[in-house]
Amino acid sequence: xxxxxxxxxxxxxxxxxxxxxxxxxxxxxxxxxxxxxxxxxxxxxxxxxxxxxxxxxxxxxxxxxxxxxxxxxxxxxxxxxxxxxxxxxxxxxxxxxxxxxxxxxxxxxxxxxxxxxxxxxxxxxxxxxxxxxxxxxxxxxxxxxxxxxxxxxxxxxxxxxxxxxxxxxxxxxxxxxxxxxxxxxxxxxxxxxxxxxxxxxxxxxxxxxxxxxxxxxxxxxxxxxxxxxxxxxxxxxxxxxxxxxxxxxxxxxxxxxxxxxxxxxxxxxxxxxxxxxxxxxxxxxxxxxxxxxxxxxxxxxxxxxxxxxxxxxxxxxxxxxxxxxxxxxxxxxxxxxxxxxxxxxxxxxxxxxxxxxxxxxxxxxxxxxxxxxxxxxxxxxxxxxx
Amino acid sequence: xxxxxxxxxxxxxxxxxxxxxxxxxxxxxxxxxxxxxxxxxxxxxxxxxxxxxxxxxxxxxxxxxxxxxxxxxxxxxxxxxxxxxxxxxxxxxxxxxxxxxxxxxxxxxxxxxxxxxxxxxxxxxxxxxxxxxxxxxxxxxxxxxxxxxxxxxxxxxxxxxxxxxxxxxxxxxxxxxxxxxxxxxxxxxxxxxxxxxxxxxxxxxxxxxxxxxxxxxxxxxxxxxxxxxxxxxxxxxxxxxxxxxxxxxxxxxxxxxxxxxxxxxxxxxxxxxxxxxxxxxxxxxxxxxxxxxxxxxxxxxxxxxxxxxxxxxxxxxxxxxxxxxxxxxxxxxxxxxxxxxxxxxxxxxxxxxxxxxxxxxxxxxxxxxxxxxxxxxxxxxxxxxx
Numbered sequence: 063x064x065x066x067x068x069x070x071x072x073x074x075x076x077x078x079x080x081x082x083x084x085x086x087x088x089x090x091x092x093x094x095x096x097x098x099x100x101x102x103x104x105x106x107x108x109x110x111x112x113x114x115x116x117x118x119x120x121x122x123x124x125x126x127x128x129x130x131x132x133x134x135x136x137x138x139x140x141x142x143x144x145x146x147x148x149x150x151x152x153x154x155x156x157x158x159x160x161x162x163x164x165x166x167x168x169x170x171x172x173x174x175x176x177x178x179x180x181x182x183x184x185x186x187x188x189x190x191x192x193x194x195x196x197x198x199x200x201x202x203x204x205x206x207x208x209x210x211x212x213x214x215x216x217x218x219x220x221x222x223x224x225x226x227x228x229x230x231x232x233x234x235x236x237x238x239x240x241x242x243x244x245x246x247x248x249x250x251x252x253x254x255x256x257x258x259x260x261x262x263x264x265x266x267x268x269x270x271x272x273x274x275x276x277x278x279x280x281x282x283x284x285x286x287x288x289x290x291x292x293x294x295x296x297x298x299x300x301x302x303x304x305x306x307x308x309x310x311x312x313x314x315x316x317x318x319x320x321x322x323x324x325x326x327x328x329x330x331x332x333x334x335x336x337x338x339x340x341x342x343x344x345x346x347x348x349x350x351x352x353x354x355x356x357x358x359x360x361x362x363x364x365x366x367x368x369x370x371x372x373x374x375x376x377x378x379x380x381x382x383x384x385x386x387x388x389x390x391x392x393x394x395x396x397x398x399x400x401x402x403x404x405x406x407x408x409x410x411x412x413x414x415x416x417x418x419x420x421x422x423x424x425x426x427x428x429x430x431x432x433x434x435x436x437x438x439x440x441x442x443x444x445x446x447x448x
Numbered sequence: 449x450x451x452x453x454x455x456x457x458x459x460x461x462x463x464x465x466x467x468x469x470x471x472x473x474x475x476x477x478x479x480x481x482x483x484x485x486x487x488x489x490x491x492x493x494x495x496x497x498x499x500x501x502x503x504x505x506x507x508x509x510x511x512x513x514x515x516x517x518x519x520x521x522x523x524x525x526x527x528x529x530x531x532x533x534x535x536x537x538x539x540x541x542x543x544x545x546x547x548x549x550x551x552x553x554x555x556x557x558x559x560x561x562x563x564x565x566x567x568x569x570x571x572x573x574x575x576x577x578x579x580x581x582x583x584x585x586x587x588x589x590x591x592x593x594x595x596x597x598x599x600x601x602x603x604x605x606x607x608x609x610x611x612x613x614x615x616x617x618x619x620x621x622x623x624x625x626x627x628x629x630x631x632x633x634x635x636x637x638x639x640x641x642x643x644x645x646x647x648x649x650x651x652x653x654x655x656x657x658x659x660x661x662x663x664x665x666x667x668x669x670x671x672x673x674x675x676x677x678x679x680x681x682x683x684x685x686x687x688x689x690x691x692x693x694x695x696x697x698x699x700x701x702x703x704x705x706x707x708x709x710x711x712x713x714x715x716x717x718x719x720x721x722x723x724x725x726x727x728x729x730x731x732x733x734x735x736x737x738x739x740x741x742x743x744x745x746x747x748x749x750x751x752x753x754x755x756x757x758x759x760x761x762x763x764x765x766x767x768x769x770x771x772x773x774x775x776x777x778x779x780x781x782x783x784x785x786x787x788x789x790x791x792x793x794x795x796x797x798x799x800x801x802x803x804x805x806x807x808x809x810x811x812x813x814x815x816x817x818x819x820x821x822x823x824x825x826x827x828x829x830x831x832x833x834x
Contacts, residue, residue, distance in 0.1 A: 063689055065463030076706065077451030270686045272670040273693050280662025288658065300656045303449055307659050320462065
């Protein structure tokens with residue numbers, strides 16, 4: 063395996079009905095900005111329960127953080143933080159709310175002229191030494207944002223990664239009851255998102271990192287087993303908890319240390335979300351199988367390992383096993399009600415060139431674990447995914 | 449799975465030849481106590497390399513922390529800390545040095561009349577709010593001390609656990625080159641120790657915690673594959689690094705959250721070390737197979753899962769599979785040159801009663817994942833292990 067650093071100081075509070083413990087985790091004298099998304103956090107009473115658990119702390123609510131959170135919205139929240147002297151951020155929601163709150167945490171400690179610059183560092187940590195502390199009450203298992211230091215922010219209709227070790231949540235509550243109000247479609251998206259997160263750290267080329275490989279395979283197997291159960295049976299708490307913990311483990315760093323990574327599916331998927339508003343997890347399920355077919359030579363050894371260890375596919379030629387496991391992967395997404403072809407959406411085939419040229423404008427011209435996936439391969443992937 | 453909290457803020461610096469990075473991890477103005485064990489850290493130049501990497505910081509050396517570190521030795525080190533105004537502890541060594549340094553970190557912030565009390569909290573965190581910060585340069589993959597908050601300290605010839613969230617190392621360097629001077633015997637002990645750590649969090653009763661189970665199985669498989677390679681081939685860096693990362697993962701909390709645990713093998717093993725000086729890992733390998741035989745009814749389901757998933761044993765009656773996998777486990781230890789019977793040591797069979805009565809004196813009368821393993825079962829385990 064390669065050299066690596068691993069650091070993840072987020073405290074996880076896992077299990078049902080533990081909001082009372084917020085009182086010991088949020089500083090007593092904190093002035094809290096409580097961030098959330100649309101109506102569900104309010105409607106289902108989560109916001110009220112959090113307010114009650116925060117006792118007599120001063121709390122300012124900031125709702126309306128949208129899916130694929132927008133820079134402009136987060137700037138407004140940051141203005142509230144600065145005006146009101148907020149000292150602690152508490153995010154109640156899914157990946158978008160948690161990601162957006164991380165941006166607020168960083169922006170709150172710099173002047174307004176630096177806000178845009180926070181978006182343009184790529185995967186380099188934000189160049190500042192201080193951020194507001196934040197905690198999370200996670201309501202959607204998917205992005206892993208509850209236990210990592212990354213965020214994705216939408217600016218002028220493009221998605222930008224924002225990173226900083228200062229934005230690890232101090233704590234995250236993972237309570238399966240909070241996820242029971244999610245529509246089935248969002249459960250499916252979460253399973254797909256977590257699944258692809260694992261794959262992007264696993265399905266590259268062999269580096270003899272056995273712990274990372276086996277942990278990745280264990281998460282995949284668990285998602286394959288308990289993702290569909292959670293999707294179909296809202297009363298199965300055990301499966302739901304396994305799914306939640308899988309999604310967190312998928313992107314908290316533990317399977318990604320010391321191994322090559324290939325985030326090309328995410329990069330292409332982000333563009334599809336930006337252009338067509340297709341939900342993030344669904345774009346990944348569209349791109350990923352075609353990406354595997356495009357890259358089956360470069361990824362041959364790990365594809366065969368994936369086929370054998372995760373799906374028990376050991377018969378047939380290498381070519382047959384690889385095609386079969388890609389089909390199995392597609393069928394898995396389909397079983398969650400996720401279509402894996404672009405043609406199912408209102409997209410014309412001749413628009414694929416625009417997707418490619420937008421990626422070129424973003425500088426995304428050398429993707430994959432070795433940087434050898436260029437725009438012509440992106441075009442080919444999109445055509446296969448049509 | 450059960451409710452749980454997970455928190456582990458230790459930064460891991462993994463890979464060869466990275467001592468230069470110490471300079472950015474130890475505070476510039478730190479006054480450092482450099483702790484180590486016997487002669488090897490000096491003889492092989494590790495201490496000198498660390499001193500060089502610490503540049504012009506004031507460093508006081510404290511060598512001589514013995515295996516199964518003694519209270520008296522650590523009190524001496526604490527006196528040096530207090531007298532010299534040390535502000536940072538840097539442990540260079542294996543589990544004993546790291547454990548001992550954690551004790552020093554706690555003792556340094558309380559008065560001398562509190563030192564003994566630190567030993568008698570069992571698995572309850574030490575009742576104090578402050579400890580000296582510490583870092584580790586780990587030289588022996590085994591105990592997991594490099595990435596957890598626990599220590600085991602010997603006092604009046606008994607072993608006592610010491611816990612505190614304040615004693616998570618700030619950082620730990622895991623450099624496989626540092627482990628190459630270990631004698632084969634210590635490599636074997638380390639593999640056994642890590643293997644049993646996993647088992648004590650895994651081999652209990654089913655709790656449908658799929659991620660934890662699969663991660664545990666992944667560590668076991670990796671130890672089974674790469675433990676013997678590391679033992680036999682000192683030049684195989686890849687296997688050695690997988691073994692090192694396995695040992696850390698075995699006891700950093702990740703596989704133990706939300707599941708029942710059974711530390712009875714450790715409790716019995718500690719007594720054998722205290723009475724006969726048998727190396728820790730070896731005592732575990734002696735006790736564990738007999739413990740499994742004693743508890744094969746209570747542990748039936750997980751034994752069958754272990755047999756199938758880790759060893760591929762799927763044929764035969766349940767009884768046969770269970771006996772076979774216990775044999776396989778014993779043979780695995782034997783393949784590392786570890787004998788698994790007490791009769792191989794200079795111990796008379798009629799002394800087993802003394803082991804039991806010593807455990808009674810320590811209050812260890814209700815072991816196992818359900819607290820139903822009493823002294824008569826301990827006696828039976830020791831007899832089977834003779």
